Amino acid sequence: MTQTHDSMDVVERAGRPHATFFPGAVTNLVSAHCARLVLDTAAQSGIQQSDLAHIASVDRTELLDNMTRIPAMDMMRLWGSLEQQLGHEAGIRTAAAAAPGRLHVWDYLIRTAPTLAEGLRAVAQYQPMVCNPEVVMRVIEDDTLLMVELAGSPYRGPVAAVHSEFAFAVTLRRAREGFGDTVAPVRVDFSHRAPRSDAYLACALGTSNIHFEQERNVITFLRSEYVNAQPDYDPRLHEILRAYAQRLIDQPRAIPPWQETVRATIRHVISERGGNGVDMNDVARRLNSSRRTLQRRLADHGTTWRAELETARHQLAVALLADPARSTRSIALQLGYTDYRALSRAFQRWTGQTPSDYRRSLLIEHD
Numbered sequence: 001m002t003q004t005h006d007s008m009d010v011v012e013r014a015g016r017p018h019a020t021f022f023p024g025a026v027t028n029l030v031s032a033h034c035a036r037l038v039l040d041t042a043a044q045s046g047i048q049q050s051d052l053a054h055i056a057s058v059d060r061t062e063l064l065d066n067m068t069r070i071p072a073m074d075m076m077r078l079w080g081s082l083e084q085q086l087g088h089e090a091g092i093r094t095a096a097a098a099a100p101g102r103l104h105v106w107d108y109l110i111r112t113a114p115t116l117a118e119g120l121r122a123v124a125q126y127q128p129m130v131c132n133p134e135v136v137m138r139v140i141e142d143d144t145l146l147m148v149e150l151a152g153s154p155y156r157g158p159v160a161a162v163h164s165e166f167a168f169a170v171t172l173r174r175a176r177e178g179f180g181d182t183v184a185p186v187r188v189d190f191s192h193r194a195p196r197s198d199a200y201l202a203c204a205l206g207t208s209n210i211h212f213e214q215e216r217n218v219i220t221f222l223r224s225e226y227v228n229a230q231p232d233y234d235p236r237l238h239e240i241l242r243a244y245a246q247r248l249i250d251q252p253r254a255i256p257p258w259q260e261t262v263r264a265t266i267r268h269v270i271s272e273r274g275g276n277g278v279d280m281n282d283v284a285r286r287l288n289s290s291r292r293t294l295q296r297r298l299a300d301h302g303t304t305w306r307a308e309l310e311t312a313r314h315q316l317a318v319a320l321l322a323d324p325a326r327s328t329r330s331i332a333l334q335l336g337y338t339d340y341r342a343l344s345r346a347f348q349r350w351t352g353q354t355p356s357d358y359r360r361s362l363l364i365e366h367d
Helices: 032-044 049-056 060-064 072-096 104-108 116-125 157-179 199-205 235-250 258-273 280-286 291-300 305-321 328-334 340-351 355-366
Strands: 017-019 029-031 068-071 136-141 145-151 187-189 217-222
Touching: 029 032, 029 072, 032 068, 032 072, 068 072, 072 157, 072 199, 104 235, 116 136, 116 145, 116 157, 145 157, 157 199, 157 217, 258 280, 258 291, 258 305, 280 291, 291 305, 305 328, 305 340, 305 355, 328 340, 328 355, 340 355
Parallel strands: none
Antiparallel strands: 017 136, 029 068, 136 145, 145 217, 187 217
């Protein structure tokens, strides 16, 4: 395989970028679609969920919401953990697991476009839907070449390599799904160092003309081969998909911080068990974790199981006291206290008020 440190002649021939994406409202948040894909790739590769629990231990049901996004730092750690488990092929294996629809509406922006160039411009513009918003995807054209450049990545080292290989592989896969299996680049440039063998890349990208340690990450096509419009192009459908993609960017919904996920799980267990106590093993299981991993993550966040249990009890007590139909005795029992006096002492420690005083303050506020 050719490896060169020279400047990329084919890229330097190109004009100014034709399109770039915009971060908008998704700064520091990454699509849950990509997180689900990485987690599923790990599971298909035999990696236990508990091995990733210390990275992003969130309820998988929360990731099913198409509007949900996770912290970019969690996504970076997730990629890092996958790379440690699978090695340098992690990005390509993740792209291979990305069946149509796994990345939601982004997957259909190329196949519904009139030409490959228009499709690539669309996925570049709406790239924040699926990747870290700091990453910039540009489409560059001249008379003979059509190029996609990936820049601005916050990732470093092996994780940067895995992510850039994933981005090019999944983009090429979507291009082939829309315009046929013959779509293939004439050259691919990566800024990271070459792996011991790049045969996996040649197979996935459809070319052996791959170069490493370049100034930029660029995948290059011959423009003349992809200028014809699709005969069944539906401009209205393409615009509907673009509008929906923009909505997902403009109206993200962040997953609650990990500690709040722990507290919400504890509150759910308390409500479910009706005063029969909270078992740490049960909470850990519901978080797809082990008791030991949960304790370690709590320590990493500067807290303890006891502290989080107290916080969850406090939050649930406040919510239950707002219901005038509930007696303070029944609330105390549900929270796991032996009697009302134990709840009263705890509530005074939390708020400086007794439960009765707190209830009276709620009545005054509503009058």
